[in-house]
Amino acid sequence: MLAEMTGIRLKEDNSIAPAPFYASVVDTALLAEKFAVIDDPVQYTRFEQLAICSLHDALSRSDVDPADPGTLFILSTTKGSIDLLEKEKENKFGQDRIHLWNAARLIQRFFTFRNEPLVISNACISGVQAILTGARLISAGLSDNVVINGTDIVSEFVLAGFNSFQSLSNGPCRPFDKSRDGLSLGEGSGTVVLSKTPFNSNRAGNIVVGEGFSSNDANHISGPSRTGEGLFIAINRLLKKSPVEVDYISAHGTGTPYNDEMESIAITRAGLQSVPVNSFKGYWGHTLGAAGIIETVMCLYSMHTGVLFGTKGYNEPGITHPINITGHSMKKDIKNCLKIASGFGGCNVALLLHKI
Amino acid sequence: MKKSCIISHYCQIRDHAVIGDDETLYERCGADLSDFFTGIYQHFDISYPKFYKMDNLCKLGFLSVELLLMDRNIQQRYAGHEVGIILMNASSSLDNDRHHQQTILDRSAYFPSPAVFVYTLPNIVIGEICIRHKFTxxxxxxxxxRFDPLFLFNYVNQLFYQDVVQCCIAGWVETLGDYYDSTVYLIEKTGKPDAGITIFEPDTIKHIFAKEK
Incomplete structure (x- = not known):
C-alpha cells in the first residue's frame, strides 16, 4: 500500500464471468497452502477457508478464549458460500451448507465458541454494523469479548448482479476521482476482537470503540440519497453524543459516481470537509460484508503507526463538495478516526474509534 | 430502576392468516403464497404500487409492518431517526437468490436483472419499510x-437504554419457496406498567411467537 500498488487485476475466468473483469481475487493455491496448515482444504468452501484463516490468525494472537461463556462470535457477510447455489442440490457439501447461520455454526464448532453465533447481513455496512453491535453488547454487559469476522468472496452471482446495474468499473476503481466509473469487486476476510478489558500483551488494546449510529435514507433501495441524508444523520447523531475533533475519516469510497458524491455531501453537511478522508477500495476492491472489518483493521493500523494511507486511483477531484481527499500516503497523528459506510437498502453507518 | 418497555402491538402472518393483537384480521386458505400476499394487500386496501415489484421476503415484511402500524400514527409520534427496525430470519434472501441464480445459469440465455439482484440482500426489507414510513x-x-426471543429482547432493550431508539419494530420475517412466517412487534417506552399491558420481556415475546391461530 505504501508503494501504492493495487491487487485489482484484469481476470479471465470463464467459470465466474463470460467476459474478462477487474477484481481483487485471493490466489486459490496460496489460500489452499495457508489453509492446509490448519485443516484439510477439500472439506471447506472457499468462503469458509477465508474466514477460518483470518479467525485462526487473529485468535492465535489474542488472549480471548472462544469457550468462555462471555465470548460471542459475530459473522459479517452478505452472501457467504453463494458459489454453492449454482449446484444447490447436488454440491458436495450438502444442500444446507449455503445457509449463513450454518456457515456461522460451522465456524463456531471449528473454534469451539460456546455461544450461538450471530450473523449480520446488512449489505455493504455489515462489517461496521457488526463492530458497532459487538461494542454495544459489551457496553450493555451482555458479552465480555466479541470476535467479529467479515468475509465475502468474488462470485459469478455477485459479479453478474453488479454488472447488470452497470456499476462495475472498466479498470481498477478510482474513488472520488473525476474519471471514476464504478466499483471493483474484491474478496477477503478480516477479524477484529473486542474486549471489555484491554490486553496487556497486545498493542491494539489502546484503541476504544466509541459511539456509533446507523441510519436509513428512507429514499431508494438501490441508490444513495442525493442529499446524503442517512449518512449525515448517522454522523450527526454520533458527533452530538461524542463531540470530538475527528482527525481522519475512512470513507466507503466505492468509486461509483453516486456513492462518492453522496459521501462528499454528507461529510460537508456534518462540517467535516477539512478532515483528511481516504478510501481503501482502490487497493483490494469492494469486499462487501468484509469491507467494514478489513477497513477498520487498516484504520487501527493507521492509528498505531501514524501512517495515513493515500487513496489509490485518485488523481483529480470529481465531486461537487470539495472534501479533503488524501491522494498519497502521509504521516499524521490520529486520535479520533471516523469510519463510515453505506449500502443497498439505503443503510448507512458511522463509527468512532479513539486512541487512548 | 430503569423503566420497562412494552409490546404495544404485534402482527403475525402465518398459516394462511393474518393475526393482529390476538385477533384474526384476514384468512384465506388454499391460496398460494403469491395470491395470499396479494390478497392481504387488496383486503386492507393498501395503496402502494411498489409492493408489486418486491420479492416475497419484502412483501411479507412490508405487509406485516403495514398492518402492525395501521392507524397507530407512528410518524406523528416519533421523529424518523427515533424509530429502529431489527429483523431476523433463517434463510436470509435465499428465496430470491435462487431467482437471480436462474438468470445466470445458462450462458446462452444470460439475463441478470437489477430489479431481481437488488433483492439478494435480506436488509432490503428494512429499506422498503423505511421508505414507506419515512423511518431513518x-x-x-x-x-x-431459529427465532431467539432472548436475543431479540437483549438487543432491542440495549438500543432503548442507550437511547439509540425511542420506538422499535422488531421480529422474525422468514420466507423460502412456499413457506412464510412472520411475527413483528411494536416496542415502545412507557412509564409504570398498567394491568393489561404486555411488558416487553423474553417470556412475552416467546408467548406471542408461539401462538397458534
Missing part, C-alpha cells in the same frame, strides 16, 4: 437458525 433510524438484519 437504526436498522440491522440478523440471520439465526
Amino acid at each position: 433510524g437504526e436498522g440491522t438484519f440478523f440471520v439465526r437458525e
